[in-house]
Amino acid sequence: MNDLVINKIKKDTNISEKQIKNTLKLLEDGNTIPFIARYRKEATNGLDEVQIKEIEKVYSYEVNLLKRKEDVIRLIAEKDLLTDELKMKIMNCEKLIEVEDLYRPFKEKKKTKATEALANGLEPLAKIILSFPNKNPLEIAKTFSCKIDDNDKKLEGALFIIAEYISDNAYFRKYIRNFIYNNGIIKSKEKKDSEDLEKVYEMYYSYEEEVKRIKPHRILALNRGEKEKILSVTIDFDKEKITQFLKSKVIKNEKSPCSSFVMLAIEDSLKRLIIPSEIREVRNMLTDKASEVSIENFSSNLKNLLLSPPIKEITVLGFDPAFRTGCKLAVLDKTGKVLDISVIYPHEPQNEKEKSKKHLKDLIDKYKIDVIAIGNGTASRESEALVSEVIKGTNTKYIIVNEAGASVYSASDLAKVEFPNLNVSERSAISIGRRLQDPLSELVKIDPKSIGVGLYQHDVKQKELTEALDFTVESVVNSVGVNINTASKSILKYISGLTSKTIDKLIAIRDEKGKFLSRKEIKQRAKLTDKVYEQSIGFLRINDGDNPLDKTSIHPESYDKTLKLLEFLNLKVTDLGSEKLKIELNKINKEETSKNLDIDMFTLEDIIKNLEKPLNDPRDELVKPTLKSDILTIDNLKEGMILEGTVRNVVDFGAFVDIGLKNDGLIHISNMSNSYIKHPSDVLSVGDIIKCKVLEINKDKNKVALTLKDI
DSSP states (O other): OOOOHHHHHHHOOOOOOHHHHHHHHHHHOOOHHHHHHHHHHHHTTTTOOHHHHHHHHHHHHHHHHHHHHHHHHHHHHHHOOOOHHHHHHTTTTTTTTHHHHHHGGGGGSSSSSHHHHHHTTTTHHHHHHHHOOOSHHHHHHHHHHHSSOOOOHHOOOOOOOHHHHHHHHHHHHHHHHHHHHHHHHEEEEEOOTOOTOOOTTTTGGEEEEEEGGOOHHHHHHHHHHHHHHSSSEEEEEHHHHHHHHHHHHOHHHSTTTTHHHHHHHHHHIIIIIHHHHHHHHHHHHHHHHHHOOOOOHHHHHHHHHOOOOOOOOOEEEEEEEOTTTTTTEEEEEEEEEEEEEEEEOOOOOOOHHHHHHHHHHHHHHHHTTEEEEEEEEHHHHHHHHHHHHHTTTSSSHHHHHEOTTHHHTTTTTHHHHHSTOOHHHHOOOOOHHHHOOOOHHTTTSGGGGOOOOOOSSTSSSSHHHHHHHHHHHHHHHHOOOOTTTOEEEEEHTTSSOOHHHHHHHHHHHHHOOOOOOOOOHHHHHOOOOHHHHHHGGGGGEEEEEOOOGGGGSOGGGGGHHHHHHHHHHOGGGGGTTTTHHHHHHHHHHHHHHHHHHTTHHHHHHHHHHHOTTTOOOGGGSOOOOOBBBSSOOOOOOHHHHOOEEEEEEEEEEEEEEEEEEOOOOOGGGGOOSSSSSSSSGGTOOOOOEEEEEEEEEEEETTEEEOOTTTT
């Protein structure tokens, strides 16, 4: 491990050197992030997955940065141009762009106006002019001999060399880049003959904002509008101030007749070489930051959606709404098994409303349906009206379910294998129903990018987005854990330490030879290596096996410590979750027990938590979705009315809330709190059940503005 890199991580993350070194050593030894976060807290002093991931990310960047510094130093040294001062400057760079700025003068250049002039032997002429003698440049050119005879051509070549010399100066570039960022105004306007039929970019037709203050979502909107050839985007700034800055640095003698000539070179360098590339750099900086914020927001929303609490032990009717092709229905028992598949045509053009109502009523009576889960796509609200009529006078409730990504799953190879005899829309109805029973198990079957809880997801860096979302899913799945005897391949692929090959082997053994009865048996029957077993086993549960500890998230490596604690309390492993055990655990002094039994505090607390709640699921502590029995229309609303809703999406400018209408209501960030908040996610998360007040109703656009203030 490089001490320079360690110190940089320490500075960037505010995490101690010991924690960083221990974490990097654990990662180097092949331990996964979920495993380290859960089972190596004593080594990391309780770092969570996000902190461990940040250490890994910063370490990777710093190692790559250091490698690039060393490569640049070597390349410059090979040209015999490296000085101690330059080497120190390169080693002190904190960003890759700063290293590249310093390397720019030494790079092998493609053919440019300056390289052509250099080939013609004009560098000495440029140097003479830059010494600012008391001579006119033309006089100097007349006495200067080189490959060309034309004096004007000599001066033109010298000007190009000086312009490139100015452009290659790392200090100048950094100053200009920072000046544009701190003082620039980003502007956009509608392009001539553009086609923005739905006025998506209307607010940007004549728009301007300070570069340093522009919000990330606006950057992504401008980028997309520009890409779609609807907007032209520019950055405006005081070019004269930059010109004067270069003049003060480059022109050493204003009285010299050469000063006006060098001034022309400064202006040429700015216009042709520096400003276009530095505007690109500033735009890239803004886009990178916007992409990073958007990905963080997407990841946060995805995490909250995946952690949506399951509604267990219910019989569900999955309802996939549509007009022309009909509404597909799937009845699922309490375990998610499909009991019935059918289709009704209550809407246009068939309008078989009464027939559809009767069919729904028959299904409710036959299967004792507890809840109808209606997808929120096309014909959702029309279907809601139908369902609310049918369930009047019954104990059946309904709920609108976010169906984002259901169609992607339904057409996937996985869905074809799972339900080979069903069509796409029938599979979709099953997916919608199962999302209510166990959101996590169903959502892991879908590419996280298709779940639709982000903003401008197609405009951010796709590799980084994929990595961040996969990490989020992995984090959630491992925090919840899975029952090895019922888990699908879709969810097992996110379990720490398991490979596709190992998963196939586990499922084959389970399906062919019967369920696993202990964690120990998993290792023996599947012939897992010690490392795979160590990394994965704590996240694999056996709810009704031979050893009660196997249904907890206590790692088998801590079973001896757990038994030691139980013996200390005169309890048995069969007492897990009992009131007697909870009472005894509440009596103990943790610090004394930790010392007496030689169990570190992190492991002890983890053991106690699992003994109290052996089947602990973090989702159980969250508020369950609200089930409905009647419909709400925009005509029912009045300003000032208090409503209950579910947060569907959180973006930079606010949150979209399902209040039971066709379109979600919007709580703008300015209406979330009476005090300043940095981001809507400081207040709301996807899946939150909230009370909100109707602020404004726009019936023409079918839009409702909501507020959290003064409720």
